[in-house]
Amino acid sequence: MNKELLIAVYSSENFRKRGHRLIDQLADHLDRSINEKSAKVIDWNPPENEYEYWKYFLKNGKEANLFPEILKRTVHVHHPKYMGHQVAPTAPITALSGMISSLMNNGMAVYEMGMAPSAIERVVTEILCEKVGYTTNSRGFLTSGGTLANLTALLSARKAKLKDDIWNNGHNDALGIMVSEEAHYCVARAAKIMGLGEQGIIKVPVTKNFAMNTSLLEEQMEKATKKGINVFAIVGSAPSTATGIYDDLEAISHFSKKHDLWFHVDGAHGGAAIFSPKYRYTVKGIEKADSVVIDGHKMMMMPTITTALLFKDGNNSHATFNQKADYLLERSDGEDWYNLAKRTFECTKTMMGIHWFTMLKTYGEGVFDEYVTTLYDLGHQFEEIIKNDPQFELAVKPMSNIVCFRYIDTSMSTSSLNKINLKIRKLLLEEGEFYIVQTKLRGRYYLRTTVMNPFTTVEHLMQLLVKAKSIGQGCVF
Numbered sequence: 001m002n003k004e005l006l007i008a009v010y011s012s013e014n015f016r017k018r019g020h021r022l023i024d025q026l027a028d029h030l031d032r033s034i035n036e037k038s039a040k041v042i043d044w045n046p047p048e049n050e051y052e053y054w055k056y057f058l059k060n061g062k063e064a065n066l067f068p069e070i071l072k073r074t075v076h077v078h079h080p081k082y083m084g085h086q087v088a089p090t091a092p093i094t095a096l097s098g099m100i101s102s103l104m105n106n107g108m109a110v111y112e113m114g115m116a117p118s119a120i121e122r123v124v125t126e127i128l129c130e131k132v133g134y135t136t137n138s139r140g141f142l143t144s145g146g147t148l149a150n151l152t153a154l155l156s157a158r159k160a161k162l163k164d165d166i167w168n169n170g171h172n173d174a175l176g177i178m179v180s181e182e183a184h185y186c187v188a189r190a191a192k193i194m195g196l197g198e199q200g201i202i203k204v205p206v207t208k209n210f211a212m213n214t215s216l217l218e219e220q221m222e223k224a225t226k227k228g229i230n231v232f233a234i235v236g237s238a239p240s241t242a243t244g245i246y247d248d249l250e251a252i253s254h255f256s257k258k259h260d261l262w263f264h265v266d267g268a269h270g271g272a273a274i275f276s277p278k279y280r281y282t283v284k285g286i287e288k289a290d291s292v293v294i295d296g297h298k299m300m301m302m303p304t305i306t307t308a309l310l311f312k313d314g315n316n317s318h319a320t321f322n323q324k325a326d327y328l329l330e331r332s333d334g335e336d337w338y339n340l341a342k343r344t345f346e347c348t349k350t351m352m353g354i355h356w357f358t359m360l361k362t363y364g365e366g367v368f369d370e371y372v373t374t375l376y377d378l379g380h381q382f383e384e385i386i387k388n389d390p391q392f393e394l395a396v397k398p399m400s401n402i403v404c405f406r407y408i409d410t411s412m413s414t415s416s417l418n419k420i421n422l423k424i425r426k427l428l429l430e431e432g433e434f435y436i437v438q439t440k441l442r443g444r445y446y447l448r449t450t451v452m453n454p455f456t457t458v459e460h461l462m463q464l465l466v467k468a469k470s471i472g473q474g475c476v477f
């Protein structure tokens with residue numbers, strides 16, 4: 001076989017040349033985004049057109065345009081007018097650590113396949129456990145996303161709390177978990193994957209402020225028990241995704257102790273508040289959780305996808321996928337912490353720990369405090385601006401950098417206002433100067449913003465309102 005192509009693929013000189021060019025292109029892109037030299041956050045193109053474009057490009061496009069076109073045809077998360085989904089504008093240095101991971105490709109399922117990243121993962125998760133307020137008996141690992149981490153935590157919960165060996169024998173009993181009706185959909189999905197069915201997801205109603213109504217927990221538990229459902233876990237959201245409202249973790253912890261439930265905290269978005277002395281109160285009680293999820297790619301400036309799953313009792317972090325009887329740290333000669341695939345859902349994963357370590361080594365823990373605190377501050381500043389404008393209404397007083405609001409006009413019906421707010425969001429997307437999303441709460445459509453960029457200013461937020469208002473006032477229904 002002729003190896004001409006393979007020789008080109010692995011040419012180190014090609015890599016060097018292209019790499020330098022790409023870094024220049026990315027640095028220029030960063031400059032244009034962060035410093036607003038480009039007017040648009042997104043150059044909107046409908047899916048079918050985009051598909052046609054790339055189909056055509058594969059045959060006819062100029063190769064030199066490939067990377068620049070990808071940059072052009074994606075949403076620019078580093079632009080201060082990006083305020084949409086909860087994905088972080090990556091710290092550029094983690095794009096470099098990402099490159100190491102991509103090139104070295106150490107899959108970390110076993111220690112030899114990634115000595116440094118396996119050890120680094122331990123160092124990083126130890127720091128996270130300490131920040132949560134856990135003990136030296138606590139352990140954690142990194143895994144591919146909050147969705148997978150929540151599923152893993154619930155599997156651990158089932159293993160720890162139920163006497164039957166369900167992992168090996170399956171189950172016929174009706175099992176259940178309790179979770180706020182506002183929780184991220186992945187919690188319900190995890191429960192369904194585990195065979196709990198719809199009836200096994202006990203959705204606790206929320207208060208008028210969208211937090212789990214913990215005064216209903218006893219009653220909900222009683223109802224479930226009467227139906228013969230064996231509830232083994234309860235999940236607190238820190239915060240829930242749509243509104244950014246934190247559940248009362250102290251109250252949930254108290255309830256979980258009383259009923260011997262596993263207490264899991266889904267801190268995919270806001271678990272990072274453990275780094276902010278100012279906003280630490282939002283996660284009060286997190287140290288009492290049996291497990292905690294924190295996404296690195298949301299409030300910790302890292303590239304997708306890297307998530308920490310932390311366990312108060314480190315034994316549980318080993319037991320989840322263990323075929324044999326319970327794992328006991330104190331009984332095993334030298335803990336097998338370094339063969340990570342025994343504990344994670346994945347076999348191979350990326351060298352994700354190096355992003356966290358690079359941030360800690362280069363900038364120190366303080367960088368996470370600056371990031372979270374700056375963004376939550378901006379959430380509250382935005383709250384004030386919205387409150388002072390009679391043409392807008394908040395869905396709820398924000399507790400984080402997630403702010404939901406809508407355009408209002410007292411002379412209009414809910415249904416007209418719904419149409420107007422949907423139209424505002426649609427036109428904003430098509431114009432591309434701002435990027436925000438939408439959410440439906442209690443039958444009303446809201447504009448949903450997540451301030452993710454620390455260089456977003458009050459002026460940007462005011463400009464967004466001016467724009468939204470002018471669209472709203474121009475709507476006729």
Ligand SMILES: *Cc1c(COP(=O)(O)O)cnc(C)c1O
Pocket residue numbers: 086144145146147148184186237238239240241266267268269295307
């Ligand atoms: C984003 C989010 C998830 C899902 O995490 P991924 O990393 O996107 O899989 C789960 N729970 C909450 C509260 C979230 O905000």
